[in-house]
Amino acid sequence: MAASKKIAVIGGDGIGPEVIEQAVRVADAAVSRHDRVSLEWQRLPWSSAFYKQTGKMMPDDGWDLLQQHDAILLGAIGSPEVPDHVTLHGLLLPLRRRFDLYLNLRPAYLFEGVQSPLRDKAPGSIDMLVYRENTEGEYAPIGGRLYVGAPSEIAVQTAVFTRRGCERVMRAAFEGARQRRRKVTSITKSNAQQFGMVLWDEVFKDVARNYPDVQTHSLLIDAAAMDFVRKPESFDVVVASNLFGDILTDLSAIITGSMGLAASGNINPERAFPSMFEPVHGSAPDIAGKGIANPLAAMLSAGMLLDHLGLGKSARAIRNAVAAVLKAGKPRTPDLGGNATTTAVTDAVLTFL
DSSP: OEEEEEEEEEEETTTHHHHHHHHHHHHHHHHHHHOSSSHHHHHHSSSSHHHHHHSSSOOTTTTHHHTTTTEEEEEEOOTTTTTTHHIIIIIIIHHHHHHOOOEEEEEEEOOOTOOSSSOOTTTTEEEEEEEESSSSBBBOEEEEESTTTTTTTEEEEOOOOOOHHHHHHHHHHHHHTTTTEEEEEEEEEETOOHHHHHHHHHHHHHOOOOHHHHHHHEEEEOOOOOOHHHOGGSSEEEEEEHHHHHHHHHHHHHTTOOOGGGGEEOOEEEEOOOEEESSSSOOOOTTTSSOOOHHHHHHHHHHHHHHHOOOHHHHHHHHHHHHHHHHHTTSSGGGGGGOOOOOHHHHHHHHHH
């Protein structure tokens, strides 16, 4: 092998470790066949169980340890035994901010062989790429609570929008659109949120002037939610704030067949820090340990990771193998109407690889 890439693996909670280990198998197989690079995986035990043992979601030297890697592959974080705000604010959200992973990239594609819950949608007719702002907006940890437990209790949550934050994710979306169908839709709610979202709209218009070759649209979040269902084929690249992008991409995952197919990347385009890739589906504690979780989203996320590292041949091979298994119609995990195991689906992907 000519070189190696160091990848930190955080299996996390629930089905996270189950699907991530299968994604690692597939990534190793793809790289060994298509790229002269070795992958060095360092598994880190950071999870809700780690928190219960130590009182922390990650050790004090965790940031330094992660920065020694080229990328991060995350399974899922979240457990019924630990409050969500503890797990989320103890690892995932700080990681996005600390490493300036301001671009959350979430593709949604209707593969051949997968039935959309929407009527009469042909394979490939739904093909969108959501650029979600990932470090500020509605998820900024600014606010507080006063008079806790009293009838007069107050909670203040402040959304933060900066010109810099809006501009850089929008510029990334326009650059991405130039590689696709040259259409960008901005999601807003400036009719009700007169400060943050009005700034969002103004920046979108400013950035759009630099891309006269790209068609632009602006949609209120409620209209966008309707159109994701009513006419999803009309979307190409979508750019949205932290909250709006989070909600819409769960919807885009479902209309393309299953959360078990939804991949994502938390990306620092400047590559000053390692980017992190994860399936969108979460820890799914209700099926954890049963061996029936769909590993395809984790594999597609690993494919995005490899693509980010410049291993495009391997990334395409993974996507093509996943597409081939879905087109064949079997094996399928329960979320796609089958009864196959996680391992059986992985074996099928490896066969196509």
